[in-house]
Amino acid sequence: MSNQEENINLPLVHKGKVRNVYDFNGNYLIVASDRISAFDWVIPTLIPNKGKVLHKLSMFWFDFVKDIVPNHIITGNFEEFPAELKKYEYLRDRSMIVKKANRVDIECIIRGYLAGSGWKEYQKSKTVCGIKLPDGLQESSKLPQPIFTPSSKEENGKHDENISFEETVKRTGKDTAEKLQELSISLYKKVADYALTKGIILADTKLEFGFYDGHLILIDEIFTPDSSRFWEVEKYAQGVSQDSLDKQYVRDYLEKIKWDKSSPAPELPKDIVEKTLEKYTDAYEKLTGRKF
Template sequence: MSSPLNLSGWRHVYSGKVRDLYRPVDLSTGSGTGAAGGTQIPEDRMLVVASDRVSAFDHVLSPGIRGKGELLTTLSLWWFDRLAGGDGGRRIPNHLVADHTLGADDEPHSLIPDEVSGRAMVVRSLDMLPIECVVRGYLTGSGWAEYRESGTVCGIPLPGGLEDGDRLPEPLYTPAFKAPMGEHDENISYERTVELVGEDAAAALRDRSLEIYARAATTAEAHGLILADTKFEFGTDADGTLTLADEVLTSDSSRYWDAAAWAGGETPKARMASFDKQIVRDWLVAHWDKHGTPPDLPAEIIERTADRYRELLERLTGGSH
């Protein structure tokens, strides 16, 4: 994993599989430098920087995908705006805050350093809940593997006769307990979620996740896409408000398929023409036994994956990236 950057006004505090987190430098200690314009960044702010790293099967792979961090950040910002009321629905609170401030010269200055411009977000610090909120609208991946064995997905019984890639009778909320980096997230029951965060918070996480999925799936459908599944993370702010955080509905956190291919495909692979890192997963399955260090990704796999990420962003937003 690449070393964290030395960013003016910010100090590195954590690196995940893909994102690096920074908190404001404490100028009162005399260490570090302030933001542009000599302004102290509010202490409740954080800088979330999306790297070009790519992960699969709980491993960070090498090499990264050039430009991926900017593509992910752009798509997250677009979805945050839609969910804040830009799609005509009710506002879903999120952790974004203004990425500029007035400096000592009374001029606006960006809080995002030039080195990470385009791939960073300034956000509020939240009390993060330890639940990964997964919503599945279609049967695939680990859900398909479990269904073949037991007729269930995360222990939830499903009708017989479903095939890989089929639409589920209704979207399923299948939470997971977030594990430390390098360990597998643990699928848990809704009842276990209640034990971990309380009945009110568990219900709010479930209901909010299903609401966001339904809105996003409708938007995707209007652009000729299927949102097969996705995952969300939430925290609470100082007032206890449930707040959408991290990334949202990106190619890394979601499975998107081409709707026309899904409708006309005769095989699961043809049906699930994906706009996510499934290309990477498929290559790894064919070339790695999931033991030891994963092999380096070939240039062709990196290029194809980047192209699909870019195409998804262009199809959803109507822009060229």
């Protein structure tokens, strides 16, 4: 933790790879740190201000999709925070007070294009997470329609694992599984259509939901460079991996230096840190039309 995080005198409920969740007056305070993770490891090097990009972009999207599904936000505006939180200047533009939802332990992944682990699987079996896809697709090809490919949400350093829709039904019940699928695809389509008008392809994304007052609501962060692949339309080409505005840049660097992914992650050099922040900021500015 950075010193500023250590100074926050509230009960820490959960320390995630990037976010810290604190108990606050019957709600949660979620703080986006400047940590970055790759291949399920937290990198020891911070990306300065990255947490602010994640926070501001999430707030933009929560507002944008609120007609599709309610969310957990009470406020993400530091000026509206109670006095006891305002003494922590670190929280400004990187934290939100949210309702305590009962999290559904499924990561809702929606893919509109063939990339990453999906592409690897397709080459072997013409499937992604067991879903049969047409022959002849290439790396980065657009899929005939977006597909819902959930994964398990594991704790204690275990790797999240892709699971079938049938397994999701087993874990959540049929009604919840169908609702997760329907909401995830609706959210993906709305944001992907909008992103295209800004010259950005939303290749895939990960969403999380929870129950609050008996209803499914959207939680965590949404449509950020940490949870999505963003490609620029003008640079897009089928058949190759894309230069993306997200943390793929860090993953590519770690692949290039042949890190084994089973021992603690190495520090990132200064140029990789700067370029990563530049990509995150670029995604924010292009998608929102606002200066960071």
